[in-house]
Amino acid sequence: MAQLTQRRSQNVQGNFYVDTTCIDCDTCRWMAPEVFIEDDDQSAVYHQPESEQQHLKAMQALLACPTASIGTVEKPTDIKAVQSSFPIPIAENVYHCGYHAESSFGAASYLIVRPQGNILVDSPRWASPLVKQIEELGGVSYLYLTHRDDVADHQKYANHFHCQRILHQDEINANTQDVEIQLSGTEPYQLAEDLLIIPVPGHTKGHTVLLYNNRFLFTGDHLAWSDEYQHLIAFRRACWYSWPELRISMKKLTDYSFEWVLPGHGRRYHAENAEVMQQQLQKCIAWMETVA
Numbered sequence: 001m002a003q004l005t006q007r008r009s010q011n012v013q014g015n016f017y018v019d020t021t022c023i024d025c026d027t028c029r030w031m032a033p034e035v036f037i038e039d040d041d042q043s044a045v046y047h048q049p050e051s052e053q054q055h056l057k058a059m060q061a062l063l064a065c066p067t068a069s070i071g072t073v074e075k076p077t078d079i080k081a082v083q084s085s086f087p088i089p090i091a092e093n094v095y096h097c098g099y100h101a102e103s104s105f106g107a108a109s110y111l112i113v114r115p116q117g118n119i120l121v122d123s124p125r126w127a128s129p130l131v132k133q134i135e136e137l138g139g140v141s142y143l144y145l146t147h148r149d150d151v152a153d154h155q156k157y158a159n160h161f162h163c164q165r166i167l168h169q170d171e172i173n174a175n176t177q178d179v180e181i182q183l184s185g186t187e188p189y190q191l192a193e194d195l196l197i198i199p200v201p202g203h204t205k206g207h208t209v210l211l212y213n214n215r216f217l218f219t220g221d222h223l224a225w226s227d228e229y230q231h232l233i234a235f236r237r238a239c240w241y242s243w244p245e246l247r248i249s250m251k252k253l254t255d256y257s258f259e260w261v262l263p264g265h266g267r268r269y270h271a272e273n274a275e276v277m278q279q280q281l282q283k284c285i286a287w288m289e290t291v292a
Contacts, residue, residue, distance in 0.1 A: 004017070016035060017045055018069055019071060023106065026043075027065060028065060029043055032057035034054050056082065059082040060085060060086070083130075090110075094110060094113075099130050101152035101153060107220075108262075116194075117142065118140050119210075120144070144197070146264060148171040148204060151167075166179070168184070171204060183206075195212055205241045214258060232269060232284035234284070250281070
């Protein structure tokens with residue numbers, strides 16, 4: 001829980017604030033950009049919410065914060081209503097789970113609601129209000145894990161929903177050795193007619209991405225939008241396996257059609273159509289060639 005005594009001096013005066021425990025994961029800044037900003041390598045409130053929508057977004061960011069570094073001077077009276085707003089709809093039947101985990105450095109997780117069975121993409125922090133909402137949406141059939149960094153509370157979700165977890169063998173460690181479906185090799189894996197898992201080694205050796213319905217690409221830490229560069233990027237300073245392999249993996253994505261990039265870290269990107277997305281991919285690949 002955020003502590004008023006640790007309130008950062010960079011916050012503007014008012015009800016919402018960020019304290020000094022912030023790990024600069026960027027979650028609050030993309031969830032509520034009208035309220036939060038980066039200041040001196042941590043987040044801060046630069047504008048207090050004025051509308052109901054701004055207040056809701058700020059409260060959602062408060063609950064999503066992986067380190068509980070966001071607080072309010074006055075005790076919130078709408079906490080249950082905000083809890084019930086998760087998972088947050090993104091488009092069609094795709095949702096942002098919120099409740100980011102510190103163990104995943106604040107990575108985002110997603111829920112795909114499908115008649116054939118719901119897919120949880122990477123693991124959020126275990127939170128009873130979120131679990132209840134997911135139950136009401138039909139539970140979880142598969143817990144797909146992009147790579148080793150963003151597994152968070154996967155065991156608790158697996159135990160509760162009796163779902164099958166999916167992770168590449170090259171990402172398995174002591175914490176994930178009991179994962180039910182362990183992928184291998186570099187060939188795509190067709191999980192269902194509308195679900196294709198694509199190995200993209202680079203960030204880590206066994207990193208994969210999930211293509212849903214030829215529209216949504218869940219990219220983990222492989223690919224994201226950068227507000228700084230104003231184009232899609234890979235994370236050069238957080239490449240733990242091989243930058244050359246990551247470049248090869250990025251080129252592999254040009255073989256597929258999609259309109260959304262939904263990352264674990266970094267910003268989402270929605271292209272007008274698949275052709276525009278391909279243009280953005282080519283910009284990313286060209287940029288990567290210039291980065292040592």
